[in-house]
Amino acid sequence: MNRTRVVGILGGMGPAAGADFARLFVQACADRMRVLQIPVSDQAFPEHWLAQVPVPDRSTALESPGLGGHQPLEPMLQAMGKLAALGATAVAVACNTAHAWHGALQERFPQLEVLHVAREVAHTLAGRGVKEVGLLATAGTYRAGLYDQALRQAGLQCHIPEPEERERLMHGIYHGVKVGNMALAHDCFAGVAEALARRHGLSTLVLGCTEIPLALGAQRVVAGLDGLDLIDPALLLARALARRAYATAA
Secondary structure (H helix, E strand, O other), X not given: OOOOOOEEEEEOOOHHHHHHHHHHHHHHHHHHHHHOOOOOOHHHOOOEEEEEOOOOOHHHHHHOOOOOOOOOHHHHHHHXXXXXXXXXXXXXXXXXXXXXXXXXXXXXXXXXXXXXXXXXXXXXXXXXXXXXXXXXXXXXXXXXOHHHHHXXXXXXXXXXXXXXXXHHHHHHHHOOHHHOOHHHHHHHHHHHHHHHHHHXXXXXXEEEOOOHHHHHOOOOOOOOOOOOEEEOHHHHHHHHHHHHHOHXXX
């Protein structure tokens, strides 16, 4: 058997996105095995742990700073501690907005590598020669500037929706995906995506919330979005975690 590293996934934000990230990770592991010419089998997948814990809403916390039960950091730290105790060497956080607390998570657990989703996206797109992107995300992710900073450092310009369009995205997240109304979510996301791409002449959109690809369908043809490259950060993050898991097998 090939040597692999134990890795972890911090989910629960929401649970459907965490479960879908686990699926993406398994897919990324199979792809990684093929690249490394490792026969794909049940036994060749790395030991990995998914921590699905109740975490207060991240966007709400960023809008209302200060101490209190509405803050997500403590539950995330507790889950990270469990992953560390299970032997994880690298952890992916299956929520874009939660990366506003990336620095605190990494500082508390220096023995782990806490991957950063926006940096993974920026590195990948810069490598493809992309210069401008549109970002669909939560209010919290926009407020924290997670992608603005990472994309700018990689030499990319980031365009965001208008205020009323950002409200529509949040409506699709909370009243669509999180309650199982995928038709509503799809209409909200697709409408904003089409308007943003048309307004700025974009060919690449980053779906910067793990809930959005669940309804919109990353990197698939969507009515009104023909020709657009829809980037799912969770997929890129899953691939990055798979690379860490197989680092000793390369």
